[in-house]
Amino acid sequence: MAGLSKEEMYPYGLRPVQGEGKMEATVERLGKISTAPMQESRFVKTHSILYELDGKERRWDMVISMPSVGVLLYHKDLKAMLVVRQFRATVWCSRQQEAAAEGRADPPHAAGFTYELCAGLVDKEKPLPQVAAEEVEEECGFKVAAEALQLVTGYRSSVGTSGSQHTLFFAEVGESDRSGAGGGLTDDGEAIEVLALPLDRCQDFIADVHIPKSAALVLGMLWLQARINAQQGPS
Template identity: 55%
Template sequence: MSFSKEHNPGGLMEATLKRLGEVDIVPSPGESKFVHPQTVMYHLDGRKRRWDMVAAHSSVGIILYHKQLHSLLMVRQFRPAVYASRWKEAREEGRPQPPLSAGFTFELCAGIIDKSKSLEDIAREEVEEECGFVVPVEAVRPVTMYVSSTGISGAKHHMFCVDVDDSMRTSSGGGLQDTGEAIEVLALPLDTAQAFMDDHSLFKSAGLLFGLLWLRTEKALAGAT
């Protein structure tokens, strides 16, 4: 599978691997700013039942379409939880600890809702921080809202779409390094999207798969009118 890496040459996976150090899995050392374990007690059929969950922020995701490249712009980054899951699988199957590259995932440009701003403003800021494109807030168009992690958090995920071209690019993106972000921006041509989706060796988020399907449908309908 080939992607265009020209959008963020300073944030390639190889560069991120050089920044990563030792990884360990330990009990939580204290309360998190982002997630809070909770237990929901409820009654069903007259019986008291329990459901363990995590209270988390809602989020935004952006289907970012590059008009000149006829491509979806997506991001790749190291996800510690993904790596921890691959490590757990390896232990259970008697395999050695996997390389750190096993923790990288392909995703949409996205971010949590932790500011007193409109959803469109938050989405616009994520496009600039992660992918390096400055877009007017009116160019951020709503697509849908769905509930993510229904069994764990039940948080809302608000999906938007934005069309960009090279005239809107002001930086290489890559996220905020001082907060630990190391984001690689990749362009996926729509005519290769099916092969990308069918490749089970590539770890992809559910939001990215939805975004690809939505974008391909939208462009096919636009071409038919």
């Protein structure tokens, strides 16, 4: 199993909901990984910002990236959060660089699999809740109405390098909302596994420093816990 035990593949009581086995299948599909200087990109641009402060010229290096949306999904029948897991080349590469700096060998491909909320880039001119609802269906295979999405907050991501806006929503889904297989767009190389993380394991999961996870996932789960503590959230 991708060189991992069942407990390592599914820690903290995680259970597959859609796309079971995608991690092993993706590891099989991956070959050599290397890096090259960036050429023209549809997704990001780099530039240096030159600005004056106290009459002196200063410079800040920036990666311009698109705004994005994310959705914290609560599955009411499973009493679990829905988490997506996919291979992130950036995470693998970053872990490889950390290993190289410490004189260790390259990590296995499994080290690039990252836990995130359902999320996507805002690359179309539609209202944000609409973009978010489409991501829920595309990645997780659940149909939610854009109007049913609750705004949690917006924040700036990677402020030292990007500063792009991320807007976070919350939605509840149930078995009756299942509409497809999810998994993302295969043509874009997306291979997404949807996992259910029991509500009572979320705090231990986000506190585990060794689990590669997005900041939005941590923020979302802390927000939900605060709502539950205030008896305003799902129980």
